[in-house]
Amino acid sequence: MTSVATLGAELVAYAAAVSISPIHIGLLLLMLLGPNPIQRGSWFVLGWMVTIGGVVVVLLTVGHSLLLTMDQGSAHRTGLDLLAAGALLALGIKELLERREEGEEPPAWTRQLNRFSAFPLPLLLAVGMGIELASPDDLFLFAKSAGAILAAGLSTKAELALAGGFTLVASLALLLPLLAVTIRRDRVIPLLEGGKQLLFARGDLLVGLLSLALAGYLGWEGIAGLRAA
Numbered sequence: 161m162t163s164v165a166t167l168g169a170e171l172v173a174y175a176a177a178v179s180i181s182p183i184h185i186g187l188l189l190l191m192l193l194g195p196n197p198i199q200r201g202s203w204f205v206l207g208w209m210v211t212i213g214g215v216v217v218v219l220l221t222v223g224h225s226l227l228l229t230m231d232q233g234s235a236h237r238t239g240l241d242l243l244a245a246g247a248l249l250a251l252g253i254k255e256l257l258e259r260r261e262e263g264e265e266p267p268a269w270t271r272q273l274n275r276f277s278a279f280p281l282p283l284l285l286a287v288g289m290g291i292e293l294a295s296p297d298d299l300f301l302f303a304k305s306a307g308a309i310l311a312a313g314l315s316t317k318a319e320l321a322l323a324g325g326f327t328l329v330a331s332l333a334l335l336l337p338l339l340a341v342t343i344r345r346d347r348v349i350p351l352l353e354g355g356k357q358l359l360f361a362r363g364d365l366l367v368g369l370l371s372l373a374l375a376g377y378l379g380w381e382g383i384a385g386l387r388a389a
Contacts, residue, residue, distance in 0.1 A: 164312075167308055167312050171329070172329055174301045174305045174308075175329035175330040176329065177301055177370060178212065178301050178330040179331065179332055179333040179334075180333060181292070181295070181298070182367060183273070184288060184291070184292070184334065185333055185334065185337075186270065186273045187204065187273055187277055187284075187288065188201055188338065189352050189355060190274065190277035190356070192337060192338065192345075192352055193349065193356070198342055201341065202338065203281055203285060204284065204285065204288055205331060205335060205338055207285040207289055208289075208331060208334055209327050209331050211289045211292050212326075212327045212331070213323060213324065213327040215293070215299075215302045216309075216323045216326060216327065217320070219306035220306050220310065223310045224310070238382050238385030240300070240307060241382035241385060242379070243300075244374075244375075245374075245376075245378040245379035245381075247297070247300060248296075248297050248300065248371045248375035249371070249372065249375035249379075251367075251368075251371045252369070252370075252371030255367050256365070256369075297367075297371055297374065300378075304378070306323075309323065337355070
């Protein structure tokens with residue numbers, strides 16, 4: 161059993177890592193700087209939240225149906241930690257090496273965002289959801305979050321509340337600029353432009369360092385699980 165405070169801190173950490181998605185943040189910034197910003201931005205953020213919440217709920221349901229044990233030292237949790245650490249380590253090294261090769265040039269993914277942001281809204285939502293579901297680091301974070309909730313042994317209502325809280329925290333990086341534009345778009349336009357330029361210049365570096373940090377943490381968790389087994 162995990163204490164509520166420890167579980168909450170763990171979920172907030174995972175959700176904060178999920179929220180740092182340069183592609184999704186970049187797409188939202190482009191939409192907020194373009195036509196119909198509030199309508200398109202709101203649907204985009206809603207699609208992001210539905211995707212995250214849906215994945216976590218599905219993982220919780222599968223965990224219960226398969227009676228998976230996610231306590232510290234269990235085979236399922238240790239295997240997930242070590243697998244996630246290896247995948248994130250590879251991703252982090254790849255992002256940093258690619259950033260070094262590109263030098264001062266914008267990352268390759270930034271050149272696709274202008275095209276994506278001009279898509280019709282339904283197609284844009286599908287692209288956003290697809291990118292999120294294809295992100296290995298986020299999928300492992302979703303699995304870790306669901307595993308932490310399962311290990312706490314809570315009621316279904318409490319699990320759903322935690323899944324909702326996780327989704328909300330994981331969406332803050334998108335919700336905050338959307339709310340700012342809704343309240344005072346004229347004042348935040350320069351900030352959005354500056355944020356876009358910074359994100360395009362440093363997004364790969366941010367993802368690479370975050371992936372390496374998560375790989376170190378999950379590797380440490382996996383080793384601790386092996387010792388506790």
